[in-house]
Amino acid sequence: MTKYTTVIGLEVHAELKTESKAFCTCSAEFTNVPNTHVCPGCLGLPGTLPVLNKQVVEFAIRAGLAVNCEIQKYNKFDRKSYFYPDLCTNYQISQLDKPICLAGHIDINVDGEEKRIGVTRIHMEQDAGKLVHSGATISTSDFSAVDYNRAGVALIEIVSEPDMRSAEEARAYMENLKAILEYTDVCDCKMQEGSLRCDANVSIMPEGATEFGTRVEIKNLNSFRALVRAIEYEVERQKEVLAEGGRLIQETRTWDDANGVTLSMRNKETAEDYRYFPDADLVPVIIDDAWIERVRAELPELPAQRQARLMEQHGLPKYDASIIVSTKAMAEYFDEAVKTAKDAKGVSNWLLGDVSAYLNNEGITISEFKVTPAHLAELVNLTKDGVLSSKLAKKVFTEMLKEDKAPGALVKELGLEQVSDEGAIMKLVEETIAENPQSVADFKAGKDRAIGFLVGQIMKKSKGKANPGMVQKMLKEKMQ
Amino acid sequence: MKVTAQDVKYIAQLSRLIVPEADLEKSTEEFNQILNYADILQKIDTTGIEPTPYVLPISNALRKDVAKEGVTHEEALLNAPEVYNDGFKVPRVIE
Amino acid sequence: MKLYELTAHELHDKLMGREISSVELTNALYERIDEVEDKVNAYVTLDKENALAQAAKVDAKIAKGESISVLAGIPGGIKDNISTKGLRTTCSSKMLGNFIPIYDAHVIERLRADETIFLGKTNMDEFAMGSTTESSYFGVTRNPWNLERVPGGSSGGSAAAIAAGEAIWTLGSDTGGSIRQPASFNGCVGIKPTYGRVSRYGCVAFASSLDQIGPITKDVTDAAIVLNSICGKDEQDSTSLNVEVPDFTKALVQNVKGLRIGLPKEYFGEGIDPRVKSEVEKAVKKYEELGAAIVEVSLPHTEYAVITYYIIAPAEASANLARYDGVRYGYRNLEAKSAAEMVTLSRTEGFGAEVRRRIMLGTYVLSSGYYDAYYNKAMKVRTLIRRDFEEAFQKCDLLLTPTSPVVAYPIDGKMDPLSIYMLDVTTIPVNMAGLPGISIPCGFVDGLPVGMQLIGKVLDEATILRAAYTFEQATGYHKVFAPLGGKHND
Secondary structure (H helix, E strand, O other), X not given: OOOEEEEEEEEEEEEOOOOEOOOOOOEOOOOOOOOOOOOOOOOOOOOOOXXXXXXXXXXXXXXXXXXXXXXXXXXXXXXXXXXXOOOOOOEEEEOOOOOOEEEEEEEEEEOOEEEEEEEEEEEEEEOOOEEEEXXXXXXXXXXXXXEOOOOOOEEEEEEEOOOEOOHHXXXXXXXXXXXXXXXXXXXXXXXXXXXXXXXXXXXXXXXXOOOOOOOEEEEEEOOHHHHHHHXXXXXXXXXXXXXXXXXXXXXXXXXXXXXXXXXXXXXXOOOOOOOOEEXXXXXXXEOOHHHHHHHHHOOOOOHHHHHHHHHHHHOOOHHHHHHHHOOHHHHHHHHHHOOOOOOHHHHHHHXXXXXXXXXHXXXXXXXXXXXXXXXXXXXXXXXXXXXXXXXXXXXXXXXXXXXXXXXXXXXXXXXXXXXXXHHHHHHHHXXXXXXXXXXXXXXXXXXXXXXXXXXXXXXXXXXXXXXXXXXXXXXHXXXX | OOOOHHXXXXXXXXXXXXOOHHHHHXXXXXXXXXXXXXXXXXXXXXXXXXXXXXXXXOOOOEEOOOOOOOOOHHHHHOOOOOEEOOEEEEEOOOO | OOHHHOOHHHHHHHHHOOOOOHHHHHHHHHHHHHHHHHHHOOEXXXXXXXHHHHHHHHHHHHHOOOOOOOOOOOEEEEEOOEOEOOEOOOOOOHHHOOOOOOOOOHHHHHHHHOOOEEEEEEXXXXXXXXXXXXXXXXXXXXXXXXXXXXXXXXXXXXXXXXXXXXXXXXXEEEOOOOOHHHHHHOOOEEEEOOOOOEOOOOEOOOOOOOOEEEEEEOOHHHHHHHHHHHEOOOOOOOXXXXXXXXXXXXXXXXXXXXXXXXXXXXXXXXXXXXXHHHHHHHHHHHHHHOOOEEEEEOOOOHHHHHHHHHHHHHHHHHHHHHHOOOOOOOOOOOOOOOHHHHHHXXXXXXXXXXXXXXXXXXXXXXXXXXXXHHHHHHHHHHHHHHHHHHHHOOOOOEEEEEOOOOOOOEOOOOOOHXXXXXXXXXXXXXXXXXXXEEEEEEEEEOOEEEEEEEEEOOOOHHHHHHHHHHHHHHHOHHHOOOOOOOOOOO
């Protein structure tokens, strides 16, 4: 059987966090009441004209610099014509041949291997409105209603080179890109809500070939999981078509998450002819060096820099650091916690372990996590100082999730302080030796396992509070 | 002939218009008359000439990112041919 | 003299002198409209109630001795492609037959601030596409100089209203001559300002890189007065120029001594009616007598202007008019079973033949495989046309041409589209280069007015106003009134 190489490129649309829309002064804020954040401009009323929001350019430059692009000095806007009811003028204002950013890259790491993925371009454009269907789905609805609240919201489209060779690489690229957009604060990156959207171009070619296969565009990928599953499904589908002697067609398919398949979208007439041409209602945007350098100087710390800092400053392993920086909120939580924590790796262990498990289980993000960084730091310190055993620390953590109390207070309330008092421990040691002569004899006969049993008995008597280290040490001394 | 009746039909479709069969021949003829006349442009050498998408040399007409109150919901829907659930009603989107 | 025969500046003096009130004046205009409108059909919509209410407000201000602008209380008409809040704006199309704007165009805001009176909305070629006003869904406007003739277009209603005494001033819009040509056919003054002088916000777009709003009036003074009101930077239009607007009435001096007037030879050659040419040449002589220097210049790419325009303008229009899909406003076919069918049927039924023709032409020249051969080529030729003017202006201060190669021609003359397009050759290049151009009356042929066009440098409206004013005061063609139906023989 022929072996194939997968070729993937991603087109990512990010809604910008501007106050107002791209070309009119309507609020860009999300609202549930249809057609309330609208004006003559974004309703496409006769006679209205677009005026560009400066912040759109600012954000596009910032995103471009963050992914190592060259910012283009001469910018113009073009009209991309197609008829669809959610598009109020039936053309989208976009940038065709003079995009604001060119030739960038994002570095990814999959299974320990570093790889550089090219960013072809970033351009500015506007979002469309939304269709609300009368029935459950678009195809079962007799009619729909159009809501133009999102119409005209500013977008940037980030187009990658076809440099990815697996679904995991695509996922890593997307995760890194999302983190960058979050760090630079240009997009709120809510994939489920559609503020960050991804289309994947997928093709396969025989291993060793230089010419790419026929490319299929997959739409509707609104989670990392969907991205990975859709690509994996699509690659298998393409292989099957070729194995059966079929021919692939260049088409757009949509990801059906419920059934785990990609479906061919209804072929609209023939190929789309967008009839791009310059939009004479807008004038060119000239970006000078001073503007670019100011934005560059104001760039916040980016995920890669932050990862390096966490490794260097806090001695975190690369794996820990990469996961903590992958979401801005997690990284900020970490930075806040280590201000008072005595053990950075301890904080990392909590975040990567129990905290992540809890968040996943609850289906929430760290921004919604109730335990404060200071409290988590205190918990780490209680363990570090030997006040709590790691087992009891987990118990305290469970209590912290229930009520907003400092771990120190909870430890007292629940009477969980570790007993490190020599007298008290000695009492337990003597008691236990007296009650278990056989085990003492076994130990003296050189059976090391016996000491484990005796320690267990002492811990049981102390309800887990005795300092295990001290118990071990004093037991040994007593039995010598 | 620059365009055929078939081409005219395709252009009409792209424009979301219908040219009735009865008018197709005349439309095609008018189309060709203009396109044939456009041949005179080929006489001009435009090598190295930049197009003029903007008449005047102005740039950076930018506005501050300040959101203003839009129109009321009633005004938005004032001219709507049909309304459904606060939105502009359209017949089924997929045929 | 009837009130409707006077100019804005004359009427302003009468208002200030308490000889008349604005309510009287406005009523006089509506009486005149009642009298002649069934013959002329200059208006699509009238707004008598609001007009009289506004007139009463101005009268109250005058009574209190408050200061008012020159245009305050002076009734005018607005071309029906300019958005007026609450007042139907149809673009003379079935597509917008019931459309009520929810906002005012920038020029309307300015004119409201000056407390002018809006009598109603004037007829035009559908979506400003045409030069006869015959493509209006609301019927053709007839030329008050000869009711069997077209009034020109696309601002035919605005020009005919002036000639018939149905408005003191009007606004038109000019994409390829749509103010100047009807002004010429109706013996009026019409000026297309420099592209960017007047905000296009609220002017229903035909071709965005060419459209410009301007006044049509009885004389040059009124043109300057209306310009003063409507010009200026507008934040809502990216192409609106951020330059100081002079007081244009200051340019109204009778002096052309030493002014270099260029005659582009291409505008006096083949295709021009010799009788029109003769009238314009008389005007040239007059300027010489008045002390101007006449120089011959050449605009070598003139012969390409028409086709260049008929590629660029439809291309822009094809996108500008894509929004008329029956979804948010305007005409909708209610029988359609799907959204796509609804859009196609609404557009096919809502647009007239000329609009459909131009949308399709524009779609074609932008479509894949033809963009470079047509649209991009035309955009390059546009550059050459612009350069022609730049070079010509090295030798002169303004240009003088016939406004149109012909006088008003018969209605329904059954001309093919291309032959009609060819007549725009004298006005189109001015839009291509974004220059200011004015048309003023300069004679008659068979009792029909002949107009001459003065073209200025970018932002130099002042020079063409001065030259126009000097000629007007020296001749007096603006004082000849349309006979309205009778055959006027000079």
